[in-house]
Amino acid sequence: MDSSVVIAVDAMGGDFAPDVVLQGITQALEADAQLSIIVCGLKDVVVPFCAHHTRLQAECCSEVITMAEHPALAVRKKKDSSLVRACRLVKEGKAQGVYSAGSTGACLTAAIMHMGRIKGIMRPALCVTLPTKKNPVLLCDVGANADCKPAYLEQFAHMAQAYCRATLTLPHPRVALLNIGEEREKGSQFAQDVHALLEEHIEGFQGNIEGRDLLSGDVDVVVCDGFTGNVALKTLEGTASFLMEEMRETFLSSLTTKLAAFLVKDQFRAMKARLNPDTYGGAPLLGVEGVCMIGHGSSSKDAICNGILMCAQATRGKLVESIRHSIGAE
Amino acid sequence: MDSSVVIAVDAMGGDFAPDVVLQGITQALEADAQLSIIVCGLKDVVVPFCAHHTRLQAECCSEVITMAEHPALAVRKKKDSSLVRACRLVKEGKAQGVYSAGSTGACLTAAIMHMGRIKGIMRPALCVTLPTKKNPVLLCDVGANADCKPAYLEQFAHMAQAYCRATLTLPHPRVALLNIGEEREKGSQFAQDVHALLEEHIEGFQGNIEGRDLLSGDVDVVVCDGFTGNVALKTLEGTASFLMEEMRETFLSSLTTKLAAFLVKDQFRAMKARLNPDTYGGAPLLGVEGVCMIGHGSSSKDAICNGILMCAQATRGKLVESIRHSIGAE
Secondary structure, eight states: OOOEEEEEEEETTTTTTTTTHHHHHHHHHHHHHTTTEEEEEEEHHHHHHHHTTTTTTEEEESOOOOOTHHHHHHHOOOOTBBHHHHHHHHHSSSSSSEOSSSHHHHHHHHHHTTTOTTOOOOOOOEEEOOOSSSOEEEOOHHHHHHHOHHHHHHHHHHHHHHHIIIIOSSSSSSSSOOOOSSTOOOOHHHHHHHHHHHHHHHHHHEEEEEEEGTSSSSSSSEEOHHHHHHHHHHHHHHHHHHHHHHHHHHHHHHHHHHHHHHHHHHHHHHHHHHHHHGGGSSSEEEBBSEEEEEEOTTTOHHHHHHHHHHHHHHHHTTTTHHHHTTTTTO | OOOEEEEEEEOSTTTTTHHHHHHHHHHHHHTTTEEEEEEEEEHHHHHHTTTTTTTEEEEEEEEEOOSSSSSHHHHHHHHTBBHHHHHHHHHTSSSSEEEESOHHHHHHHHHHHHHHOTOSSSSSSSEEEEEESSSSSEEEEESSSOOHHHHHHHHHHHHHHHHIIIIISSSSOOEEOSSSSSSSSOOOOHHHHHHHHHHHHHHTEEEOOOOGGGSSOOEEEEEOOOHHHHHHHHHHHHHHHHHHHHHHHHSSHHHHHHHHHHHHHHHHHHHHHHHGGGGGGEEEEEBBBBBBOOTTTTTOHHHHHHHHHHHHHHHHHHHHHHHHTTTTTO
8 A cells, every 4th residue: 555645845834944844754754654845935034945955855835924914915915825835736746745833814714725625624624633631622613613603514524524534543432512511401592403413413413511521531532613712722721821830830949859850850741741631732723625734833843743643644644535425515 | 877787698698608708707707897797598597696696687589599400490389488589688678788608690680680770781701810910800791691792891981980989999990891902993893882881981991901811910990891801810820720720730740949948938928819700709790789799609707707798899889870970870
């Protein structure tokens, strides 16, 4: 079986681009011998870098989209940016997937505009993979669609299940609806309508889940509209960093506590690594024609490497075909 | 100035009722010499208890609403329950406020049905007070209204500001809208409509706030619809307990880490106490004719004491008059 994959990487996206991106690329090539990468960026950056490796190819562009720009306007204006070029490579069949740690809004816009939606998909959705006590859980949508119709969420469930099958190799992903009570009659009218749809159409639907059980690991996929998902994700991140900061200050408060910090530092580092979402390499955008993975702006080289490897894995797992199949659009 | 206050307390509400509730009552009486309490509950419980103190009065009832019952049905059926009787005491002018640690749904229903809405208030709202680095922040609504119209949120902002003024003695509370981006054009259509209303009508409106900044302490009030607020609150609670559990396991993982745990135990206990929402005594229900404070089912005696004292404080701070004034319904 030929498992060679070509991924287009936006070398200019992210807070620490291009250096950290290039390091992540090097690491990914070492980890996956069947992976080739087309590196999109300014000529001075990508040409010398790609000269070092046979599985690298440079794609030169003249523009860069920064974090500060208005996402949709920048994508529309900068047709020769590294991000747009990377997405176009997938459209043109030269790469099967794209990875960028650039502005999430710009990545969303560029992928939808230049890779295009899968036929039959109403709205592409952005997911994140969250660590839990057990298996990770995929939260979908986390912000691509602030205003949703119930039918979108049915498709989010299908797409997220397809992603689980393609990358986490779960044959029967369990799905729940993020809601404010466990019983079917709980929640907003919208949530109740979605509940009815999921119950009818989604195999493996487990009912509602509340915010407090998001990290329980009892389900594999949690679907919600992009407004709710974004609030939940950011509240989760905010609470975690608030508590980590409180803990850090507690450990620094006296000589005795500093000694204690020294004694547990390895274990705490291991705990933080275990809970680090970077393990999962970023946020997949599901529903576009090709694999698309969006990294945090602050992605480390490990996160970037993992994101690229995840693109390759989703490609090999036939993500796009699987989504097409799941919505009956073959 | 006469600052005597009468609060009705549901002695039968909560996971550890009536014992912990009675302990909380005793503690509150000690803390506030101008406070009198009408204790509502089964005769065997309240009559002997109230015999001990001149500022206690027993209100005997024949029924109890349990946590397991359907809230609205139970309230409708059990007219002689401790919870309904406590709310009726406010309606009849015998008490100015009510406190219960019973089922939140039942408390909401009982208060709205038996105390009644303040004239002009479209929907009463449930709030929680969250600890931050700086001042606490009031999140409103956290679940009383899953489906909202933009105008409700304008009233939530007015009511929450009135609560801040009455209890936290902040003359100029700063208000933000929970949204998924900072700019005014961000978020769902609903969020954008609310933003426009708050900008026009709420003095001290600071714009949008994202989930990650909920605990920043940069604003005093965060408003949202009850669906979003409930998801945010429960995600916050779930994340905090997930991390606390991970930390506990890390501390228990070896002899060395157990030693470290021993060294920091006082400081960690102090940190947990500082972040404990019990400090604020529960969730005020705003917009009903009287002060109403709902405690967690698992409330400790300290939490119950704080909740009762907060009822007294809100009464003295003229919460209901202040809400009436803020919506121009005097």
